Amino acid sequence: MRRVTIRDVAAEAGVSIGTASKALNGQGKLRAETRERVAEVAERLGFAPNTLAQALLAGRSFTVGLITTDSFGRFSIPVMLGVEDALGTGQVSVFMCDTRDDPERERRYVETLAARRVDGLIVSGRRIEPRPPVVAGPGIPVVYAMTQPVGEDGPAVVPDDEGGGRVAAEHLLHGGRRRIGHITGPERFLGARMRAAGFGATLAQAGLRAHGGVRFGEWSERWGREAAARLLAEEPGTDAIFCGSDQIARGVADTLRAAGRAIPGDVALVGFDNWEPMALGAQPPLTSVDMCLEEVGRVAAGLLLAAIAGEPARGTRRVPCRLVTRQSSRPGPTG
Amino acid sequence: MRRVTIRDVAAEAGVSIGTASKALNGQGKLRAETRERVAEVAERLGFAPNTLAQALLAGRSFTVGLITTDSFGRFSIPVMLGVEDALGTGQVSVFMCDTRDDPERERRYVETLAARRVDGLIVSGRRIEPRPPVVAGPGIPVVYAMTQPVGEDGPAVVPDDEGGGRVAAEHLLHGGRRRIGHITGPERFLGARMRAAGFGATLAQAGLRAHGGVRFGEWSERWGREAAARLLAEEPGTDAIFCGSDQIARGVADTLRAAGRAIPGDVALVGFDNWEPMALGAQPPLTSVDMCLEEVGRVAAGLLLAAIAGEPARGTRRVPCRLVTRQSSRPGPTG
Numbered sequence: 001m002r003r004v005t006i007r008d009v010a011a012e013a014g015v016s017i018g019t020a021s022k023a024l025n026g027q028g029k030l031r032a033e034t035r036e037r038v039a040e041v042a043e044r045l046g047f048a049p050n051t052l053a054q055a056l057l058a059g060r061s062f063t064v065g066l067i068t069t070d071s072f073g074r075f076s077i078p079v080m081l082g083v084e085d086a087l088g089t090g091q092v093s094v095f096m097c098d099t100r101d102d103p104e105r106e107r108r109y110v111e112t113l114a115a116r117r118v119d120g121l122i123v124s125g126r127r128i129e130p131r132p133p134v135v136a137g138p139g140i141p142v143v144y145a146m147t148q149p150v151g152e153d154g155p156a157v158v159p160d161d162e163g164g165g166r167v168a169a170e171h172l173l174h175g176g177r178r179r180i181g182h183i184t185g186p187e188r189f190l191g192a193r194m195r196a197a198g199f200g201a202t203l204a205q206a207g208l209r210a211h212g213g214v215r216f217g218e219w220s221e222r223w224g225r226e227a228a229a230r231l232l233a234e235e236p237g238t239d240a241i242f243c244g245s246d247q248i249a250r251g252v253a254d255t256l257r258a259a260g261r262a263i264p265g266d267v268a269l270v271g272f273d274n275w276e277p278m279a280l281g282a283q284p285p286l287t288s289v290d291m292c293l294e295e296v297g298r299v300a301a302g303l304l305l306a307a308i309a310g311e312p313a314r315g316t317r318r319v320p321c322r323l324v325t326r327q328s329s330r331p332g333p334t335g
Numbered sequence: 336m337r338r339v340t341i342r343d344v345a346a347e348a349g350v351s352i353g354t355a356s357k358a359l360n361g362q363g364k365l366r367a368e369t370r371e372r373v374a375e376v377a378e379r380l381g382f383a384p385n386t387l388a389q390a391l392l393a394g395r396s397f398t399v400g401l402i403t404t405d406s407f408g409r410f411s412i413p414v415m416l417g418v419e420d421a422l423g424t425g426q427v428s429v430f431m432c433d434t435r436d437d438p439e440r441e442r443r444y445v446e447t448l449a450a451r452r453v454d455g456l457i458v459s460g461r462r463i464e465p466r467p468p469v470v471a472g473p474g475i476p477v478v479y480a481m482t483q484p485v486g487e488d489g490p491a492v493v494p495d496d497e498g499g500g501r502v503a504a505e506h507l508l509h510g511g512r513r514r515i516g517h518i519t520g521p522e523r524f525l526g527a528r529m530r531a532a533g534f535g536a537t538l539a540q541a542g543l544r545a546h547g548g549v550r551f552g553e554w555s556e557r558w559g560r561e562a563a564a565r566l567l568a569e570e571p572g573t574d575a576i577f578c579g580s581d582q583i584a585r586g587v588a589d590t591l592r593a594a595g596r597a598i599p600g601d602v603a604l605v606g607f608d609n610w611e612p613m614a615l616g617a618q619p620p621l622t623s624v625d626m627c628l629e630e631v632g633r634v635a636a637g638l639l640l641a642a643i644a645g646e647p648a649r650g651t652r653r654v655p656c657r658l659v660t661r662q663s664s665r666p667g668p669t670g
Contacts, residue, residue: 017356046473093447095398222616278612
């Protein structure tokens with residue numbers, strides 16, 4: 001069954017499309033008789049209130065494009081949920097566009113979205129690294145979430161990785177640990193460097209440094225297993241390990257268990273990401289730093305709505321991380 | 336900067352909105368002079384080709400709504416990527432709507448999408464369980480992916496869980512295993528029952544049955560650890576275990592290792608989901624059944640496009656699963 005369009009209503013009522021549109025939107029100067037006839041025809045034909053037509057007249061579409069390079073992976077999903085939650089409740093609909101990290105695909109998406117007259121764009125990434133800016137055209141503001149535009153002063157919203165490193169260090173120091181190692185991902189990642197920096201700064205305030213040095217490597221369980229084995233061999237007195245991801249922490253836990261070290265009795269363990277399937281499945285369940293990615297998405301959506309309303313922001317906002325404590329760093333009996 | 340609308344163009348050109356629209360779309364009977372004046376004004380004001388206006392005239396919006404109850408979780412994301420891939424390349428844009436399993440929120444989304452004149456809807460779920468049908472209104476076809484409508488004969492696209500159980504059993508039998516246990520999720524899940532049924536049917540053809548019986552429980556590593564400990568105690572001769580998820584298989588692997596059983600030397604292990612962070616991080620990496628969820632999404636998108644073009648489908652289509660073999664079930668040296 002074909003959908004009834006404003007053209008059908010106009011034809012049936014014997015008026016122009018513009019007149020039919022004005023009549024249905026209560027705008028313009030029309031005779032009451034015309035307005036009534038159009039309304040009657042619209043009802044009879046089953047012409048529903050049409051957001052498209054309203055948007056056309058208002059110059060706003062009440063839609064927003066969400067572009068991700070991350071194939072809606074583990075990091076962009078919570079960001080996306082936050083965006084969608086903040087906008088959806090305000091009756092703004094979200095177009096999802098997965099560029100699969102292909103610049104040509106991204107270009108086509110941006111063109112399509114501009115033609116659809118989106119009111120704005122949110123560009124989301126896998127990590128907080130800078131990326132080339134997206135230019136959608138005049139009147140279409142862009143806000144970055146979990147990534148930052150190269151050569152521009154935002155507007156961007158990212159998690160506070162440095163603060164995340166600080167809360168992990170504070171927690172372990174507070175638990176009486178003094179020989180705290182750090183095993184993390186590749187040094188080329190800004191997030192890994194910032195977590196290490198926050199962690200190191202907090203230890204320095206206590207007159208300490210990363211026990212055995214910061215060990216950059218991979219974002220994998222295998223690296224966690226390898227690096228922990230080396231750390232234990234070189235620094236057998238290690239009494240805690242802060243890991244740059246929960247996957248790394250899982251690998252570290254395997255090595256500690258194989259070496260007969262109790263977690264947290266002998267060595268306390270803190271991960272990063274609070275990725276629940278990983279953190280809860282560990283033996284024992286992992287204390288982890290949560291980046292509050294939904295909040296990152298909500299803040300980005302708020303900035304975009306403000307920009308659409310004519311109040312664009314600048315700069316990079318950092319959303320605080322939150323420590324979720326579980327048995328791997330708690331005193332007491334553990335699995 | 337406010338976006339230029341068709342209203343601005345019409346006012347500046349001194350014509351009605353309907354006339355401006357016709358002029359820009361090359362439709363209707365207008366004087367060449369009028370058409371040229373409108374085009375000139377549109378260009379001068381920077382009025383871009385407007386998909387909204389074209390859609391309004393065509394009675395199609397070239398948009399589709401994607402509704403998920405799964406908060407875009409691990410199962411709905413690949414489905415969504417498949418949908419978006421199949422539609423995006425055909426210039427259909429996708430509205431994302433996360434209902435968070437709230438019927439009221441779902442109702443509002445469906446209303447909003449209908450008002451936006453989406454051409455169709457895809458409804459995606461967490462598991463293949465049936466759910467109440469979505470009614471979007473006349474002329475808006477609905478296709479289900481990873482879920483099925485209660486009391487209606489589709490159209491739905493789901494993975495072939497039963498076939499997944501069969502390929503796992505065939506693989507282990509082919510590797511010479513004869514005492515094959517099965518540890519899986521809760522019996523109330525249709526997917527868990529179908530995997531067990533396919534697995535059991537293939538064993539039966541070889542004159543065997545699930546060694547130690549099918550053990551239904553939870554979708555967790557903890558359940559995998561517990562169930563494997565019981566299975567080893569009751570059936571110490573077990574030479575392979577097929578698990579209903581990779582998380583369960585991770586738990587089983589931990590118990591096997593703690594009990595000194597070599598994987599796959601003593602006990603071969605096959606998981607389900609092919610969830611890479613879990614499967615690759617395991618010691619050794621897990622053989623697993625992949626549900627090809629992107630293909631589920633692509634097939635659903637294809638059915639929806641056909642329905643929009645006037646050729647609706649019925650029934651439930653099952654997309655074959657694919658076995659991905661890794662060290663946990665392979666002969667040869669392992670970690």
